[in-house]
Amino acid sequence: MASDSSDDDVPLARTNGHASAPRISKAADRAMDKSISKSRPGPTGVSIRNGPVRNDDAMDIDTSANGAPKRKSRSSLGQSVNYKDNSDSDEGAPMAKRQKARHQKVVSDSDDEPIAKKKQNGKLPPSIKETDLGDLSDDDDEPLGTKLAQKKASIEKAAAKEARAARASDAKAKKAIPKKSIKEESDDEPLAKPKKRQSNGAATPAKKANGVKKVSTKKEPDSDSDAPIATKKRVMATTTKSAAKPAAKGKATAAKKSAKFEKEDSKEGGEGEEDEEEFRWWDAPKKEDDSIKWTTLEHNGVIFPPPYERLPKNVKLYYDGKSVDLAEEAEEVATFFGSMLHSTQNVENPVFQKNFLNDFKDVLKKTGGAKDSEGKKVDIKDFDKLDFTKIFEHHKALGDAKKARPAAEKKAEKAARDKIEAPYMFCKWDGRKEKIGNPRVEPPSLFRGRGEHPKTGTVKKRVMPEQVTINIGKDAPIPAPPKGHKWKAVQHDNKATWLAMWQENVNGNYKYIMLAANSAVKGQADFKKFEKARELKKHIDRIRADYTKELRSEVMADRQRATAMYLIDKFALRAGNEKDTDNEAETVGCCSLKFEHVTLEDPDKVIFDFLGKDSIRFYNEFKVDRQVFKNLKMFKKAPKEEGDDIFDRLTTTQLNKHLSSYMTGLTAKVFRTYNASWTMSSLLQELKIDKNISIAEKIKLYNDCNRKVAILCNHKRSVGAGHEALMGKLGDRIRGLRYQKWRTKMMILDVDSTQRKQRGKEYFQLDSELDEEWIKQHQEFLVEELKTKITKKFEKDNEKLEAEGEKPLPAKELTERLGAVNELRAKFKKENETKKVEAEGKGPSVEKLEAQVEKLDDRIRNLELQSADREGNKEVALGTSKINYIDPRLTVVFAAKAKVPIEKFFSKTLRDKFKWAIESVGDDESWEF
Template identity: 75%
Template sequence: MRSDSSDDDFLLARASHLSAPTISPSTDREMDKSASKARPVPAGISIRNGPVGDRMDVDSTPNGAKRKSRSSVGQAVKYKEESDSDDGAPLAKRPRPNQKKAQPDSDDEPVARRNGTKLPPSYKETATLESSDDDQPLGTKLAQRKADIEKAAVKEAKALRADAKAKKATPKKAIKDESDDEPLAKPKKRQSNGVSSAKKTNGVKQEPESDSDAPIARKAKKAAPAPKKGKAAPASKAKAVKDESKDNSEGEEEEEYRWWDAPKKEDDSIKWNTLEHNGVLFPPPYEPLPKNVKLYYDGQAVNMHVDAEEVATFFGSMLHSTLNVENPVFQKNFFNDFKDILKKTGGAKDANGKAIDIKDFKKLDFTKIFEHYKALSDAKKARPAAEKKAEKAERDKVEAPYMFCKWDGRKEKVGNFRVEPPGLFRGRGEHPKTGTVKKRVMPEQVTINIGKGAKVPAPPAGHKWKAVQHDNKATWLAMWQENVNGNYKYVMLAANSTVKGQADFKKFEKARELKKHIDRIRADYTRELKSEVMADRQRATAMYLIDRFALRAGNEKDTENEAETVGCCSLKYEHVTLKEPNIVVFDFLGKDSIRFYNEFPVERQVFKNLKMFKKAPKEDGDDIFDRLTTSQLNKHLSSYMPGLTAKVFRTYNASWTMSHLLQKLKVDDRPMSEKIKLYNDCNREVAILCNHKRTVGTGHEAQMEKLGDRLKGLKYQKWRTRMMMLDVDPKLKKKKGAEFFELDPELDQAWIEKHQAFLVEELKTKIEKKFEKDNEKLAAEGKTAMPAKELKERLKAVGELEAKFKKENKTKKVEAEGKGPTVEKLTTAVDKLDERIKTLEIQCADREGNKDVALGTSKINYIDPRLTVVFSNKFKVPIEKFFSKTLRDKFTWAIQSVGDDDTWEF
């Protein structure tokens, strides 16, 4: 990270055309001259019109112009959020101020393996909470909603500060029993929303977030205080969570450590006092190919050293992944590394030992290698269940010693204890090193971090560790450096561990703390939008965009080794197009190289500012915010509250919006599926407002088609059941009318015959699998297997079903099935089918609405999990419907701290 004193020099170095340091009144007036008389679009939401055609841009350069790389405009941009931390790394390995470092991973959006060019669904394509049939434009309605949410935020902030001010004027003794909302650093008994402070703040010290190290682990020496009366989680819920998260591998049951109820630790920098673990698990050694399986070059079988052969199998085994193996960059990087290792290991030879000069990638044929590995995979899948079960048991036995560690005497689950096997690097988005060989990690590269008095795990036979250290200010257990990007890989605790839970807790508490300051921050940056100082005006404009439209701030990058992606502070001239009177079009590659395309109506002053920041002589490749860095922005934000960075705004806006939407929901009697969809609608609205997009999956259409077939299948089953009612009582046709027994228009005869064939094949498969499983059971009991004629006897049911369908198609009648069929029984069956159809229709609509919106990103990383627990309590929906077992383990602190409370507020 650069020092503050070098920021000005850095800005000068990176900008080809630097903006003037101050803004004169005449320059301000000049920006108004081209303003249109057209009515401005309400600011605060995105417009989804697709790529713009005739925009009547105020820009002189079209947005579609070829972009310049960062390296073409002076020094590469290198700036880093102050929240980034390397505290978990050894001192010798922490990057120096001028040392390049790859952008750290974060928990923002899912990884995309290719550019996403699809836009998020329009609001009309997704279910919104307050849909209506009036003629009010959708953009106006959403702008009003967002404005209402922001007004509520201002009101809340003022109320919180008023409470804090009143608190200061109250004697300390009285404070202890008051219900208030003090700053998080001060412990108290209760807060205004009625939840004990231990469940909210736990005395957590405000400090910058860290992606490389997790926060504090609490000591287990002191017993956790008993929960306050009326607010403890019910025994059943607490026990359920505990039963899922505990480990029985050693047959012991430990008391759950409720760190959120534990007293504050005196020294936050000390992460642990004692630490014991068993190191890391290395991947198995490479197994050479059979002698009849070869790589071919120009039609000749190639013999080579086993190390080179292993690299060849990396490419050959993934021919099915056309997205990678057909990528020219992937091919080039692999081929270069492959030739290097061939050179080091003696080269390639033919069957007679004559050297083969491999110099053309296109002449390489990996088909035999691919077929070999595919056959192994198919055989592995086809193994009997008993064999698979035995293999899993053996694998679990090998992994068991590495799965848990002893952290301050507590048993904690380890997350990624397996060392990644060698292979080909794929990277995120358009990574320039995709296809590079990831070398096998050896014990001599691994540093172990462990307690001084603990037994150091033994390295594999014949090897030794690179180093052993006892750094109790770090939370990693082992570390090594990978060869592709030179990044350090760390073995950390699992997501459901105390350390990770506290990191999540701190993140959301910091976002809750922002509630008290949001109105002042917005008032300040709104005022500074008109500042005469260019740096201040750029900072205010960036803050507006980050707050209102959830743009990422943008981190420093090593452009030589990473895909060219940008955030707000690193936007270039070509990334922003302006349309009078107040539309800003953003088009750039964001995190994970996912295309960010959106049109935002903004405040007129913001539009004027961006127009000024793009003023000639600026051109493609020049920075929009050329007098602002991410570190400067975060330093300014920290003046409002400790540890505040641009990153916190995304968490705050997502959680605050979700909280506001949930408060408006009314509990009513509706089916479970509708309640779940109601939650997803809220989640979707947050994801859209926060621009959480994802690439539409390649299998989405196929999945929707499959769901459509399931839906049609239920409708066909419903029709058959109604026809059975008619078979039992022919008079029903007159009573209920002919329409009641008509076939759904979606179900034509061609589809029905295809579906019938599917049902026949499904029954056949089911019978065969049951027969195979019964024989496996008999074999396990030492009994004689059933003869083939038994299977033949069972398969008669398949022929009977096929004959039944043929008869139904011919006569258009369906004979009643089952024992003692009655109209009442069949009516009940129809009602149940109606419920299943309605549920599936809701699921289809939900999935279609979510196809390019990342609901999981918002739910897991940005929406406070306590809000989901509150919804679960309020609408009587099991938390399992929203959180998988893994997430329930991860958010144990949220589930248990809220308990059965349905009034907790963000």
């Protein structure tokens, strides 16, 4: 669908003044063809590398929730053995906990290789063909990259066939419906009314000028974001959040207007909710006006952080070796820095230090400055002379003391805190009680940011009520602000889904109090997202055919747009928005790629290296279609240089406008959801599940499909710092179970010595992995484990007695209980000397012991599957695909078909989030994406 834009009066490019020509002559096309290698290209459409590039030091550091760096993981071999697997996968870890990465050198023979000029800081990750992800074919040596590319090609071919069939089915259905009822039918569609079509059946194209990208210093709003009322006009047209349906009769209890809710109704865990029936919005009739989010809304406002508590008089900030006195506000800012000295990746960052010092000096200026012990002013201007050690030691001591408190004291404190916060945890939304995600206003601190953010270290000021806007129903009581304060504003915008909003001072971003992920509003937003992706499958073949044709367009803007669509569709690149680089980390996406972000290697290899979303480094190598390779080379043609846009005649807005001509509401990000869900659907349908295999084996089959989706859709992660230690733990647990199985078999001989002759010597042989040294180490671990277990049980019993007002157990009781530890140690010693194991338990028999061996075999097999699964997932982010891009109904259907509990795939949090998918599909195995 070529653009009919004019070539006249083309403005200069956004960067360095190097713009692409508005049109591409046939001579230029032929010249570019000659410059490309004639060697035969390989398969296209999949990454040929697995995992982003990371510096060695970045891979060695992990950050805990409080920012403290953890030590590099070490192998468990040769150390005390620990079989407890209390380390969860980090698939769903928040982005803020991931580590930044710096650019590294790539060795290349290309003539066009800006990446190769960068400083080498580490090694490239393993090639995808070196990573074992389970065979896609049984008996050949074809590289995995080739197999995945072929698999993706076959899936796309099937998608085209499905799209044609779906459109034919829709056309047939509409012909069968009387004209008067067509409008009613379209109202039930998950998306908007059908677009007008051209005579050939294609969507009417959006006309676009062939202009060069203009300078933009504002970030384009996401289509699904809730803007403050001041900016609502410019984003209202793109708002796509789902509406919450007022409760149907019998579905929810009508709410009484009240400033505060009953305490019983606000308890965690759902206590007090028996009176309210569940609101099944997926069964409720659809709203006529989708823009109206609520009719009535009541809530109790927000929770502000506690006021600052001053340091003891003996805890001071030191400057140039001397203690200084500070005003309360300045002391609080100094405490922000001093309390995070353990976070070396922040406090040792020169940019962090510079921004902190500038803000600290501003606060000092406003509050009278720093003074020495004699009351004389101290001019603080050199960061290196500041000493926060005493502040850090004080906060560390407080933290250690807090952790060391008895469990009963911690529990009582939590109960008291929950009681205070309970009224703020829920709201009344159209008469229903809905959980609020997080009603707390962010506390003041130092801004950290992600990646190399230019404002890292800036002071995040305390948010006051005068900065907070409340959104609430017109007839609802307005929450009272803290005493002596007032709200910035109170509004009644029933087209917004936020309850409260304020603007933070660092980046000027708006922060919102929203409903929880399991709320009806959030669920409907998820539902609409996946339904939009399902609708895309009806149009995907035409879209791909059109952009494939336009890859050869004579109009530069159309060729750039087609190339961007190819990259977004094939490799799951984000569209990318223009950013204010003075105030934000310079993260980019497809439309905002620059000259230096792309390296080309003949005949068809493209290397991408840039900071993507959340400042996570995106490094990958792709095999692309020959025409796409040629286009990218053309877009980088001189006089373009570093800093220039590759797609200088394309913006995300223009791209999304073009996409919406195919389907209402279609944007570039829908392709990520569609490709992940369609691919997962295709892979799951190909599975042939043997009824006799275990649940663990069925889970692994599902994870294998998820893993392929993650690779095909480019959802990757670096190997976690704890991966090696976790795999060591799993290996030790497996060896421990094998040792336990061997002991159980030896007990069979103790019960009936004739079993050796009947079963043969091999049955009773020790596993080859279990040598004498490891056995002694393991036995000592079992002894220490028993000791710890007995001690903890004793302490817990005493805490319970104290809570009930009774006298605690004497110390001699613990000594008596620990006698079992000495008995176990003596038992192991005897076994090692005699090479015999006495049968344990009441009435041991050969049959009972055989049953124990079978159970141990099952546990070993399951752990081995788990170990293989984790190893395969070490560089692939399964959670990203499963939570955000794969339609959850696919998982529900697979669980029903395979007879696997849904709990094996979705955690409690995800089951709440995807309750609509679980209950709307139920046991219907016929549902398809």
